[in-house]
Amino acid sequence: MNHEEHRCGCCPRHCAADRINTLGFCHAHLAPEVASVCVHKGEEPPLSGKKGVCNVFFAHCNLQCCYCQNLDISRGVVTPENIFYHSIAEVIERIEELLPLSENIIGFVSPTHYADAIPTIVQALHDDGFFPTVVYNSNAYDDVSTLRRMEPFVDVYLPDMKYMDANLARRLSNVSDYPLRAGEALHEMVRQKGSGLLCDEGGLAFRGLVVRHLVLPGEVDNSLRVLDWLADNMPMNLHVSLMAQYFPPEGATLPSALQRTLSQAEYDQVVSHYQSLGFYNGWVQELSSSQSFRPEFSRQDAFENQ
Numbered sequence: 001m002n003h004e005e006h007r008c009g010c011c012p013r014h015c016a017a018d019r020i021n022t023l024g025f026c027h028a029h030l031a032p033e034v035a036s037v038c039v040h041k042g043e044e045p046p047l048s049g050k051k052g053v054c055n056v057f058f059a060h061c062n063l064q065c066c067y068c069q070n071l072d073i074s075r076g077v078v079t080p081e082n083i084f085y086h087s088i089a090e091v092i093e094r095i096e097e098l099l100p101l102s103e104n105i106i107g108f109v110s111p112t113h114y115a116d117a118i119p120t121i122v123q124a125l126h127d128d129g130f131f132p133t134v135v136y137n138s139n140a141y142d143d144v145s146t147l148r149r150m151e152p153f154v155d156v157y158l159p160d161m162k163y164m165d166a167n168l169a170r171r172l173s174n175v176s177d178y179p180l181r182a183g184e185a186l187h188e189m190v191r192q193k194g195s196g197l198l199c200d201e202g203g204l205a206f207r208g209l210v211v212r213h214l215v216l217p218g219e220v221d222n223s224l225r226v227l228d229w230l231a232d233n234m235p236m237n238l239h240v241s242l243m244a245q246y247f248p249p250e251g252a253t254l255p256s257a258l259q260r261t262l263s264q265a266e267y268d269q270v271v272s273h274y275q276s277l278g279f280y281n282g283w284v285q286e287l288s289s290s291q292s293f294r295p296e297f298s299r300q301d302a303f304e305n306q
Contacts, residue, residue, distance in 0.1 A: 027076035034085035035073040038301040046205035049103035107135040140182035157189040164225035195235040218257030240282035245289040
C-alpha cells in the first residue's frame with residue numbers, strides 16, 4: 001500500500017484512512033500488527049486435525065464487538081506487549097517454523113483489515129516451498145471486492161454469521177448494515193469455493209466453506225433468525241458450526257444479558273431449530289466449552305496451555 005495513493009476501503013466501512021496520518025475505525029496501522037502465530041487445536045475437526053492449524057491472529061478489528069472473546073487484541077488501542085510481530089517478514093518466518101508442526105493448514109484470524117497482506121504472505125510461502133491450505137477466518141463483515149482479491153490465495157472460508165438483527169448488530173458491534181453486508185460476503189464465498197467442504201482421505205479440509213455462529217445469552221431470537229437466513233439463502237450441504245463457548249470477557253463493558261454464560265435451555269433451543277431446518281453437516285459444542293478456548297495474548301503462543 002502506498003499511503004499517498006491508497007485510502008482504506010477493504011471492509012464495508014470504506015473509512016478512507018491512510019493508516020499513517022489517519023487511523024480508521026479499526027485503528028489498524030499500515031504495517032500488519034500480529035498478536036500471535038501459533039498452532040491451535042481448537043478449530044473444527046477438518047481444520048485442526050490431530051496436529052492443529054497454524055493460526056495467525058491479527059490485532060485490531062473492523063467490528064469492535066463489546067463481547068469479543070479476543071478483546072485484548074481486537075480493541076482499537078492494543079497494549080504493545082500483546083503485539084509480537086510488526087512486519088510481514090517476521091510473520092512469514094514464524095509461519096515457516098510452525099507449519100511443519102501443524103496439519104499444513106494456515107488460518108488467518110480476523111484478517112479483513114489486513115487482507116491486502118495475505119497475497120504477499122501466501123506468495124512468499126510458495127516461493128519458499130510451502131504450500132499450505134489457506135483459511136480466511138473472518139467476522140463476515142467483508143467487502144465483496146476484497147474477497148475477490150483473495151480468491152486466488154484462499155482455499156477455505158471460515159466466516160462468522162453473527163446477526164440477522166440490525167439493531168442488535170448496532171448495539172453490540174457498532175454496525176447497522178451487518179446482515180446485508182455479511183449476506184453479500186457469504187454469497188461471494190460460495191461463488192468462489194462452493195457451499196460444501198472438500199476433505200482429503202485423512203479428513204482434512206482443502207477447499208470450501210464453514211459458517212460459524214456464536215449463540216449469545218439472551219439473544220436466542222437472533223440465532224434462530226440467522227439459521228433461518230442460512231436455510232433460505234444457502235444450499236443445505238453447508239457446514240454450520242454452532243458455538244456455545246461465549247464467556248463475558250474480563251474488562252468489557254457489557255449489557256446485563258451478556259454478563260453471564262449461555263444456559264443449556266437457550267442452546268438446546270437453537271440446536272433444535274438447527275436440526276429442524278434440515279442441516280446435515282456441521283458441529284455443535286458442549287456448553288462447558290465456555291471454560292475452554294480462552295486465549296492469553298500476553299504470551300506469544302496464546303493457546304499454549306490448552
